[in-house]
Amino acid sequence: MEYWFSEMHSENVKFSIRVNKHLYSEERDYVRVDIFESVDFGRVLVVDGYIIMTERDEFIYHEMLTHVPMAVHPNPKNILVFGAGDGGNVRELLKYPSVERIDLVEMNEGVVDACKRFFPDITGCLSNKKVRIYQENALRHIRHIENRYDIIIVDSAGYFGPGESLLSREFYGSCFKALKEDGIMVNQHQSPFYDEDRIETQKAHKRIVNSFPISRVYQAHIPSYPSGYWLLGFASKKYKPVDDLREEEWNKLGIDTKYYTTNLHKGCFMLPKYVEKMLEDVENVND
Amino acid sequence: MNQDRAPIYEALEEFRRKRVIPFDVPGHKRGRGNPELVKLFGKQCLELDVNSMKPLDNLCHPVSVIKEAEQLAADAFGASSAFLMVGGTTSAVQTMVLTATKKGDKIILPRNVHRSVINALVVNGAVPVYVNPDTDKRLGIALGMKISQVEKAIQENPDAVAILVNNPTYYGICSNLKKIVELAHENGMMVLVDEAHGTHFYFSDNMPMTAMEAGADMSCVSMHKSGGSLTQSSILLVGPEVSPGYVRQVINLTQTTSASYLLLASLDISRRNLALRGRDEFAEVCRIADYARTEINKIGGYYAYGKELINDDSVYDFDTTKLTVFTLDIGLAGIEVYDLLRDEYDIQLELGDLGNVLAYISIGDRMREVERLVSALYDIRRRYKRSRSGLFDHEYINPMVVMTPQEAFYAQKEEMIPIRETNGRICTEFVMCYPPGIPILAPGERITQEIIDYILYAKEKGCSMSGPEDEKIERLNVIKENSTY
Numbered sequence: 001m002e003y004w005f006s007e008m009h010s011e012n013v014k015f016s017i018r019v020n021k022h023l024y025s026e027e028r029d030y031v032r033v034d035i036f037e038s039v040d041f042g043r044v045l046v047v048d049g050y051i052i053m054t055e056r057d058e059f060i061y062h063e064m065l066t067h068v069p070m071a072v073h074p075n076p077k078n079i080l081v082f083g084a085g086d087g088g089n090v091r092e093l094l095k096y097p098s099v100e101r102i103d104l105v106e107m108n109e110g111v112v113d114a115c116k117r118f119f120p121d122i123t124g125c126l127s128n129k130k131v132r133i134y135q136e137n138a139l140r141h142i143r144h145i146e147n148r149y150d151i152i153i154v155d156s157a158g159y160f161g162p163g164e165s166l167l168s169r170e171f172y173g174s175c176f177k178a179l180k181e182d183g184i185m186v187n188q189h190q191s192p193f194y195d196e197d198r199i200e201t202q203k204a205h206k207r208i209v210n211s212f213p214i215s216r217v218y219q220a221h222i223p224s225y226p227s228g229y230w231l232l233g234f235a236s237k238k239y240k241p242v243d244d245l246r247e248e249e250w251n252k253l254g255i256d257t258k259y260y261t262t263n264l265h266k267g268c269f270m271l272p273k274y275v276e277k278m279l280e281d282v283e284n285v286n287d
Numbered sequence: 288m289n290q291d292r293a294p295i296y297e298a299l300e301e302f303r304r305k306r307v308i309p310f311d312v313p314g315h316k317r318g319r320g321n322p323e324l325v326k327l328f329g330k331q332c333l334e335l336d337v338n339s340m341k342p343l344d345n346l347c348h349p350v351s352v353i354k355e356a357e358q359l360a361a362d363a364f365g366a367s368s369a370f371l372m373v374g375g376t377t378s379a380v381q382t383m384v385l386t387a388t389k390k391g392d393k394i395i396l397p398r399n400v401h402r403s404v405i406n407a408l409v410v411n412g413a414v415p416v417y418v419n420p421d422t423d424k425r426l427g428i429a430l431g432m433k434i435s436q437v438e439k440a441i442q443e444n445p446d447a448v449a450i451l452v453n454n455p456t457y458y459g460i461c462s463n464l465k466k467i468v469e470l471a472h473e474n475g476m477m478v479l480v481d482e483a484h485g486t487h488f489y490f491s492d493n494m495p496m497t498a499m500e501a502g503a504d505m506s507c508v509s510m511h512k513s514g515g516s517l518t519q520s521s522i523l524l525v526g527p528e529v530s531p532g533y534v535r536q537v538i539n540l541t542q543t544t545s546a547s548y549l550l551l552a553s554l555d556i557s558r559r560n561l562a563l564r565g566r567d568e569f570a571e572v573c574r575i576a577d578y579a580r581t582e583i584n585k586i587g588g589y590y591a592y593g594k595e596l597i598n599d600d601s602v603y604d605f606d607t608t609k610l611t612v613f614t615l616d617i618g619l620a621g622i623e624v625y626d627l628l629r630d631e632y633d634i635q636l637e638l639g640d641l642g643n644v645l646a647y648i649s650i651g652d653r654m655r656e657v658e659r660l661v662s663a664l665y666d667i668r669r670r671y672k673r674s675r676s677g678l679f680d681h682e683y684i685n686p687m688v689v690m691t692p693q694e695a696f697y698a699q700k701e702e703m704i705p706i707r708e709t710n711g712r713i714c715t716e717f718v719m720c721y722p723p724g725i726p727i728l729a730p731g732e733r734i735t736q737e738i739i740d741y742i743l744y745a746k747e748k749g750c751s752m753s754g755p756e757d758e759k760i761e762r763l764n765v766i767k768e769n770s771t772y
Contacts, residue, residue, distance in 0.1 A: 168662075170666045173665075
């Protein structure tokens with residue numbers, strides 16, 4: 001007997017993981033959450049049919065979403081995280097003593113509840129007293145906030161469904177406003193490989209370029225995401241991602257990581273030519 | 288009557304199961320002859336695109352399932368008769384005018400009528416008597432009809448045969464319909480209601496009064512707007528004093544003899560849905576619209592208006608599902624906000640005029656999209672707010688009717704006169720600012736400098752202008768001077 005979970009990475013490409021056991025399945029507010037157990041990826045969180053997190057490779061993007069901005073900003077105290085009810089980003093952020101407060105906004109309470117049950121090692125950090133969890137619409141949460149955060153991390157689930165609003169112009173505009181004058185926003189930029197994803201990546205990049213004075217893209221290798229090749233965005237009001245890297249200071253902190261190093265930090269902004277080109281294509285077009 | 292039924296839809300389903308061989312039109316034969324169309328619309332859709340035939344009845348002379356569907360609709364809307372329409376609410380409006388008036392008859396109209404009304408006057412030669420709608424000076428929108436103005440129009444035109452009322456207006460403003468009906472009927476005039484934006488009034492407990500409830504003689508409800516049916520489908524409602532047989536004859540003057548069953552079935556299913564679930568669904572629509580209004584008013588600078596506009600006369604009631612936002616206080620014209628929302632935020636609104644934008648909230652809306660709209664308005668204010676000076680906020684211009692629309696439309700013309708040179712001439716064309724499709728000029732009206740300035744300004748502000756032969760609206764056609772008029 002064989003059970004396989006498959007996610008369509010494009011209309012004609014399928015990514016499959018053998019399922020040992022289906023642990024959880026629930027639909028709430030039009031969002032379906034599934035969790036299953038696999039041999040190579042451990043427990044896997046699936047929302048609306050898309051893999052959001054696996055135990056095996058979650059460290060990669062959680063580290064890349066957090067340490068890249070944290071190693072650039074000189075004094076990050078107040079941090080806002082969107083999505084990521086799984087707690088992986090918060091776990092990384094709590095490794096920094098300078099962090100005073102982490103606000104986590106997760107629109108879907110089903111995700112938070114399911115993660116607490118099935119990923120207790122990752123979600124354990126959410127009970128830390130520096131962390132506040134808001135279960136509400138991301139746009140509603142942020143639109144009235146001004147000049148409050150040092151770093152905003154947007155760990156969005158994808159281009160379609162409830163996460164869609166995290167890719168809108170109004171959302172990036174609201175983030176810009178909610179950041180202090182030297183604030184940094186990082187976000188998931190999806191994969192540049194398959195046509196449909198690429199178009200969305202370009203749209204998101206264009207919106208960010210229009211919203212922030214500095215906007216760069218970096219890469220990571222994430223086996224369970226479409227094409228395994230993933231882009232992340234670094235948008236900022238003041239600091240440049242590589243020139244302003246505080247390499248020595250960061251290494252002195254002695255933070256334990258599995259993927260991120262300051263060497264990798266410098267390298268991950270070097271992009272393949274086809275990716276550079278697709279980003280440039282939208283950077284130079286005015287509205 | 289049992290509103291669970293949907294006779295046209297049921298007949299179509301039964302017809303499909305019979306697998307009848309089509310040696311009739313349409314020629315695509317269930318889509319087989321046009322695979323690209325099947326790919327676009329789906330097999331089921333093409334299979335239902337069939338011709339009138341005995342088991343499916345005929346819209347030109349309904350005797351079975353269409354007749355039943357119309358009876359169910361009449362019952363659901365509280366009308367004596369109802370007519371399913373496939374030529375848009377435009378055809379329903381024109382049927383009302385053509386039923387109530389003939390050549391030379393006077394009809395009392397508010398100026399903010401839809402162009403379809405004046406087009407009907409071009410067709411039959413009736414004479415418009417315009418009632419200047421009250422306007423809200425700050426918001427720059429036309430309001431409802433004041434009772435005093437209706438009384439005055441009736442006194443001055445006792446020979447008028449009908450009064451037409453927009454209720455609600457595009458912006459959700461309602462007139463005192465019951466009182467207008469009383470006045471009109473006392474004076475032997477029919478009341479026609481353009482209720483295109485008020486379908487949902489019939490299926491909600493806390494909504495303004497409906498035309499049928501107020502005792503109006505005819506009303507058209509745009510089912511495809513708030514009712515949820517397919518675009519171009521509509522329903523004409525008729526009260527007890529109007530002969531349904533005559534109305535059918537008028538409809539058949541211009542209506543297609545090949546009515547689309549996709550449209551008819553969509554009317555049938557939508558009517559059923561409204562009758563069975565409309566109350567709950569519109570309660571939710573109101574809740575969403577109220578939430579959006581509150582959130583938008585918290586932003587500062589925008590004004591999303593609601594029931595506080597009610598003044599017991601020209602704003603007798605207000606439809607709270609209409610989310611209209613006044614934008615001039617952030618220094619942007621409505622049309623500018625409307626364009627920014629579409630071009631930069633991928634949000635399409637229903638209309639933008641000089642001072643306002645209107646978001647149409649309906650049974651398909653969800654909170655998450657509303658949150659995006661509110662945040663986008665917030666972001667637009669942050670990025671584009673400027674001082675208000677220099678914005679032109681005049682919206683209503685009193686028309687000077689010199690001849691009937693029909694006479695002007697067919698008169699001898701001088702063509703393509705540069706618009707700046709037309710002051711004082713009589714226009715033979717429409718000039719519309721669209722949306723909301725209220726005429727600035729109609730055939731037979733005197734052009735003034737104020738009108739010319741307004742047209743030029745609205746063009747500059749990016750309003751979509753239409754009507755004249757010259758697409759760029761740089762030139763107008765006018766009546767030849769020294770002609771008999």
